[in-house]
Amino acid sequence: MDGKKFNLKNLFLSKLSRKITILFLIVGIIVPLFAVYYFYIIIINVAPETLTSETVMLLRNSVILIVIIVTINAGVIGFLFSKSIIKSLKKLYNATKEIEKGNFDVHLEIFTRDEIQELADAFNQTVSTLAKIHEEGKEIDYAKNEFLSITSHELRNTMTPMKAQLQMLEENYFGKLSNKQKESIMIITRNADRLDKIIADFLEVSRIETARLKFNFRETDIAKVIKEIVQFMDGFAKEKNIKLELNIEKLPMIIADPDRVSQVLRNLINNAIKFSNERSKIEISAKLKNNQILFSVKDYGCGLTPDDQIRIFEPFYQVEGTNHHRHDGTGLGLAICRGIVESQKGKIWVESKPEAGSKFYFTLPLCPVREIEPIKVLFSQKGVIEKKIREEFQTYLGPLGIGEFKELKGKNLITKDDLFQYIDFLIKNYILSQDQGLNFKNKIGKIFGDENLQYLKKKNEFKGIVHEDYYLKKI
Amino acid sequence: MVKTILVVDDEPDIRESVKMILEKNGYKVITAEDGDECLNIIQQTKPDLILLDIMMPGTPVIKVVKQISDIKIAFMSVVRISEARKMGLTEQENIVDFFQKPFNVTDLIDRIELLISD
Incomplete structure (x- = not known):
């Protein structure tokens, strides 16, 4: 999604504008040409005796003039017409870019009373739905971290007097303890310490998950x-x-x-x-x-x-x-x-x-990612995704697939690109056929959310050999 | 002379535990359950040290602390010292220490002794 910026050149020479302008030009030239030609024939047939060389010249000149004027008119009208459409499209384009940036505060105002306005209205509704989902997601995230933070603080507060009393017992504040008592206190203390560490880590998790903007x-x-x-x-x-x-x-x-x-x-x-x-x-x-x-x-x-x-x-x-x-x-x-x-x-x-x-x-x-991704320590989607990938490995590679997956996971090579590379390797070494490999890729792509990924088959005839070219196309 | 320590905490169990520890080690202990009560008490007596919790109902601690300038204060809280610093709680001159809850009894005694020895 880059390099497709709207600039002046694009606005004047955008594909749509060109198409419409040319269409108008063709119509603008052909229609008057026919009309004038017809008119010309009628005059010649009706009154051939009145034609002098001057009238013929006059007629020819006016025909040329009419054609030029009509052509220019058609061109200009075509261009202006296309521009009005492009303007709405540009608004739509800019709005989608805003959404991509995460700004859901966009509202399209297009009042062309045609399908483009309908599209814009539908777009506005979609955006408000998206914004709602986005907002809910953020609220849930916030609530989760808030919950984690409050419970951990409360738990630590509860731990405080427990540990204090235990230590007092241990240090003979209330009289000397028997060995059995001491042993019992030691076990309680050890587990209280462990519990406290878990709570501290929970706090750390909630701190880190909320700290991504910090x-x-x-x-x-x-x-x-x-x-x-x-x-x-x-x-x-x-x-x-x-x-x-x-x-x-x-x-x-x-x-x-x-x-x-x-x-x-x-x-x-x-x-x-x-x-x-x-x-x-x-x-x-x-x-x-x-x-x-x-x-x-x-x-x-x-x-x-x-x-x-x-x-x-x-x-x-x-x-x-x-x-x-x-x-x-x-x-x-x-x-x-x-x-x-x-x-x-x-x-x-x-x-x-x-x-x-x-x-x-x-x-x-080396160059920092200023847009920090949400940090998910506890409740990450990652586990779910990993499970799905492992299942696909098993489907395509059989029982061996699980081992292969574990090995890749151990090397932390389970991003989409890594997996695609790995599948390419399998195809290259004839472990999977082209078709299998591509289906595999398709499945993996789906797991990573490429819902619209499709593989098109293109047949190329080259030097008498038919070979199939595959390529990815997003629709 | 016996030193006096004012323990301010909204949790009665924590208040009592700290009181027990300090009394056992020879300090006189007064307790208060929030910032407002703490301010009332120091108008009548002047303790040598205030052990102050940070998260308590009533007047926010940052406001309570601003009204105390001549008594040593040590915080005792579950929040981290870095967070307390961000809340602007550690800037005053008379704030002398920070005890992380849950605290260690021996450590508490050692540090308090250091804080209010003459």
Whole structure:
């Protein structure tokens, strides 16, 4: 949707204007030509004796004059007529552009008393319906975050006296406790702490989901941000005798929100420390790659199973099977990271081998996306979409499809473009036939909302060989 | 001399818990359940420190705080310090600390001792 701006040249030479003007010109030339020719013949037949060479000349001149005048008239009227239509169309076009920008406050005022006015009226109604849906969507979103925020605050308020009383008991404010009592209090305290962490994360989620408009973009020295956060995390790393190694290439100053970047980094480094063994190291690097800054955090800890690698960015997902961190987190940290990274059109993914460690990557575009996408941590549509994609994989590739899908998901390659590329690869390697591949693409396209995507078959005869060309057409 | 602390919180359980902790550690404690009651109390006595909740019914805390200039105030709230800062609550000279709820008992005692030691 670009490059189709209405300018003066377009207005004068727009296709519709040209068509109508030419139509008028043709009618304007042919009709008088016939009329005059007819008139000419009548005069010659009725009174041939009165024709002198002068009258013939006079007649011919007036014929030419009449034709020229009529032609110009037809051209001008045709042009003006087309312009009146173009004017309404231009209004319609501008209005749709406004809607595309998210401004539903448009009302078309076209009073041509014809089908164009009817179209404009229908358009106005559609816009008001759309605006209503948009408004409702925003209200629901707001209500959800408000609900999350209020409940979390209320819950924390409730936690406060509970934890205070527990601590008083623990610290013998009310007399010395027996070992059994102490043990009981310890269990309650541990779970109260865990509950409190979950509540805190909920608060964080609601904060982040509502904060998308509060991204604070400014010129940022990314290298400095990384150094600061690494310095900050170094204290925690030292507790486990872990060395943080920093490897930053020369990075340009970029426009970004440093707080968000460091929030993601802090989360990843924190995780790396949590899953590392004592006396190991964590490597943090950042470099330029394809108009993006690629960050990575590598640990030599316990690593992740392939299944964990896929699910680890889901909210509330916790890596199980190991004993030392079951109670450490709430499973929201990485979901929050994903929300932050993806809202800026970046990607986040992990490469890992069990027992060999994990390497988390995320990217940040060099030129910032000022239009921040809504950050969805908890209630994202993503899960629904992923499920549908997985089903299509299974339909087209059989049981193997699920494995393939998981692998792509693990690499975070499940955007529409990525999937199309993958299907192209399948076609190229004769895993799928052209037809199958295209149907597959069509299905995937539909999942991503391309309702009107259709594949047209075009037959080309070239050097005697009939081959089929497919191309996408949006209708 | 025994130091006096005024605890202002609309939640009775929190008020009582904080009172118990502080009294156990040798402070005199007065309680109030909102900003207005707090303002009334400080007209009669002058505590050494006010522990003030942020989200309470009645007069908004930002207005309450503006009327107190000669007593140390420490906030105790579920909101984050960054949010409190945005609300403009941390600018006054006599605002000396911020306790995040749920607080840690030992930490509370340590910091309060530091705040009002002579």
